[in-house]
Amino acid sequence: MSLQDIHIKVADAHSVGNVEAILNEIATRLDDFVNTSETGLIDLKSLPFSTDEYERLRAMLGRGEVTARLNSIGESEIYETHFPGVWWVTHYNVEGDIVADLIEIASVPAILQSQWEDVRTGLGRLRQTLTSVRGEPVEP
């Protein structure tokens, strides 16, 4: 008897209902966003999914026009789904494991926006660069 002789049938995810529940939640949050501009976050790691349900959710949300990659303590993949304002945000660690898997309801996910602390630090670096371009001595 070989492995191929063991017939395994994947359960029909359509009948389980978990994907429909999460789609309903996304619709509710998106409705809030449309009416009150309130952004929303859903933690997919806290929800019960079988692998095929997870893939089905991904297929049903689809991919929209924008995809961004963040390279910061491991990669992050951020893309807008087929439904504008509904973003799929997946954070990986440096080993490539998923550390957070989120659906974010927003016009732009918060993590993509420049952070004020980083902007200030960056301005300092830019000024230093300018100083060195001008050939002036760089302040220690």
Place this chain on the structure above:
Amino acid sequence: MKEQETLEQRLGEQGVSRRAFLKFCAALATMMALPPSSASAIAAALAKAKRPSVIWLSFQECTGCTESLTRSHSPTLESLIFDMISLDYHHTLQAASGHAAEQARDEAMKAFYGKYLLLVDGSIPLKDGGVYSTIAGRTNLDMLEEAAKGAAAIVAVGSCAAFGGLPNAQPNPTGAVAVSDIVKDRPIVNISGCPPIPAVITGVLAHYLTFGELPALDELGRPKAFYGETIHDRCYRRPFYDQGKFAKTFDDEGARNGWCLYELGCKGPTTHNACATTKWNGGTSFPIESGHGCIGCSEPKFWDAGSFYTPLSAPAADVATVAQVSMVAGAGAAVAMGALDRVKKQKLQQSREKLTVEDLKGD
């Protein structure tokens, strides 16, 4: 002293950007089973947090709990040890051995008296003066009593430390007991499981680091964020239970269809743990997803609770409990946040107030 630096300072020194720090906090929120919107509140708290000293004592155990911790990927064991806590004694993981190791423990206990976090895995044998498990010639009881005195809090890691576990199973030849049977005057959090989920161990440590106190606990001393619901409540096969679709054997049509394993002895309805959502091996799967029922390893006396393959509803089991659990579970349709004090947080979110650190603390 490095221990006195905050986490934000340490990460800043390593050139980690604010955006990276926010990403780290988003991962922490997920790990601690807090609402995802709490990442900014966590960031604010962590900006001030100090690395706590941690002393880890291993007693009557199989090292499975430490093995589990070393599989932590969020955060990794390395970042946990180097960035988040100061692990001053763990006789399996530390480089020092023999007298040098015991000296490190003594020094850490003196330097951080009243402030260190004491982690314990394994049960403590009391029979015949505790001779069945000793370290450097001292009984586990002696070592625990000494270390507990100066501990700010104790974390009992694994079912042996939390409830007595396998050594405590009948006929309990060594007189094994849980940490809470010995220490009565210190806050204790039980992280049960055989072994516990690595993210739950690190999640409790992260909670302590972030908020400076232990998370909200259930009546068995377990953190509600991870043990607040049963495996059954959060099982992806739950809809099959509701539809009355059960596998009757491990190789029948129902098993192949991925139906509910209740009749094959699954203890999911009476077992509180986060396996169904946090999962194992870096989020790969959990026992039910691999076709085997839950054996109930995070509940007290699970070894003595009858066969792993006898249905909970069989006369030997506590039928009243099962009926009660089934009724309660029927009402649990909301699938949004995996958090303690869910109602309070939902109210806060509904009233569109910003979550603060105080709201996230267990009460």
